[in-house]
Amino acid sequence: MSWPRTIGARLGLFNAGLVLASLLGLGGAGLAYVDRVLIAGADRNLHDELLDVAVMLEPEPLDPAQLEAALTAEAAEEAAGGYDVYYRVTRPDGTPVATSAPAFWSLVGWHLLPADGERKTIRLPHDPHRLRLHRNRLDPPTGPVCVDLAVRLEPEDLAMTQLLRAGALAVPLVIGVAAVLGAFMARRALAPVDAIERAARTIGAGPRGRRLPATGTRDELDRLSETLNAMLERLERAAQRNLAFAGDVAHEVRTPLAVVRARLEQAQAAGPSPALDEALAAVGRLEGMVRSLLALARADEGGAPSAPQTPTDLVEVAGEVVGFFAPAAEARGIDLRLRAGAPAPVLADRTALARAVANLVDNAVAYAPARTAIEVEVEVDQAPGWVTLSVADGGPGVPDDLRPLLFERFARGAHAAAVRPDGAGLGLPLVRAVARGLGGEAEHAPRPGGGSVFRVRLPLHGGDASAMSIV
């Protein structure tokens, strides 16, 4: 059996175990006590019987036949009252005098008898009930005798059986209730944890500024939420400083870069040389990197005022991008197709969105082998309110060890370095930054049968998801 996974189930189980243990302990002690009280009652009856026998022993001389008749009559009277009582009178040396039930006493061996004046509870073979024995030495005028009395504890045993049966019925019932109540209480108490877990899963995947729910009740979970929120705030601010730093550097580099380019071009106009060509090409790469970093910084800002978001049809954007890349794909013998149905409105900065889609298509065209197909598809999922753009290629796919780094800045695989020596590793990071800045996500998955599928999921404008993000 495996240990239950949720705290709720564990607490329920623990609760049930606790109740079972206490029920067994308390019930056992209660039963033992009741048994003692019942046996004490039987003992009082035996004591009364002994007094009766003592009276029978008084007439002189002792007539064993008369005594046996009196004992038998007494036994019959008790049996009528519902009690099986057995009598035996012997001489101290063991000589039998009289008995009400010789067959019974033949079953009771001498080793079962208590000492003089003592009582003892025994069990006989083939007798479902216990017996209480009482042995007494009397000294009547007719000479010393031993009186043995036995009572069958039938009513007492019946009472105990009924009690046990009632307990056996009540215990599972009580335990079941305890388990269910325990699990219910635990679930109620831990409900905020579920809410926190759900919220935490979306943090980091969507736009910045999302926080864990705080109930304001100042209990342990509420304080945990607040502490984690404060931590997120610090982390987010640090991450933002890093991103802003990269953007600022790129920004500051632009003017000196413009000077370098102008002077190189001037020198080349005066006297062309391969060295100047190389320097200009390097400046071009630097400029591309700066542009990418700035685009990333802007995408990171999400809905910042510098990037106004307007309702944009993703199908139209994908159409423009596919149209732009189609001749290049055709030149490489690649079949680049767009599959789209109804318009897919999303709230976005059109420029950034087009750039993100273009990065995906550009990658696919660059890495796909000749005579394969690239399928760009835009799907609208009305019910949850999402728009998904996927770019599927029949290329070599992404090695497993590279997949976690795919969307990281400046992370490039050996294959990428071979196909795109000038690439900086900023294309896919931009795709993800744009998607997240718009409240969506960018993912990669292996394509069944080889190749890759890159997906960008965005909230449908006017759909349920965008309504949710407003709440």
Added chain:
Amino acid sequence: MRLLLVEDDRPLRDALGDRLRAAGWAVDEAANGDDGLRWVRCAPYDAIVLDVNLPGRDGFSVLSEARRAGCAAPVLLLTARDGVADRVRGLDLGADDYLVKPFATVELLARLRALTRRGARPAPERLAVGDLSFDPKTRVARRGDERLDLTPKETAILEALLRAEGGLVTRAMLFDTAWDASLDAFPAVLDVHISNLRRKLEAGGRPRLLHTVRGQGFVLAERAP
């Protein structure tokens, strides 16, 4: 042709000034917005190159003041910010073009040429080079009597090249006229469109009209530049 260059970064101002003068412009330089405005008020210019991020009075303010003072010269804004909002704001205030740093000086020269020509005379009814003709209204291009089967994008590229009247058209200018600006990160893909257009223009062994100027852009002319 007289040009005013307003740029606060001294090395960039010097470098641009040298290149513009080498290209035949008479250049006045200003290091800040107030100086720039003073120049605008006392001299007629054929073009103004204006940096947006100036200390004190910024480029936007210089632009709106200049327009209020009656200056009609075409204005090309230089900025280190390529946000759409900045571009829209600049064009709303009366700027004629917009260049994001860093840029190639050939890009600046080509755009200045286009700006000064645009203001000079109205757009012609029919554009032509050699035996190539294009009607902007019907968007039909012919080589001789033969009608060319061009895609809409190829048509847009051809029109931009024809309107330059033999002048250099940079890749960035083509992106601006034919595509979303966000695609300008893929110049190699543009070149595929160009070579497709060139193939259609030269179908049947006709002489080359569309010339590539290495590292700068394209020229549509009967003779190579």
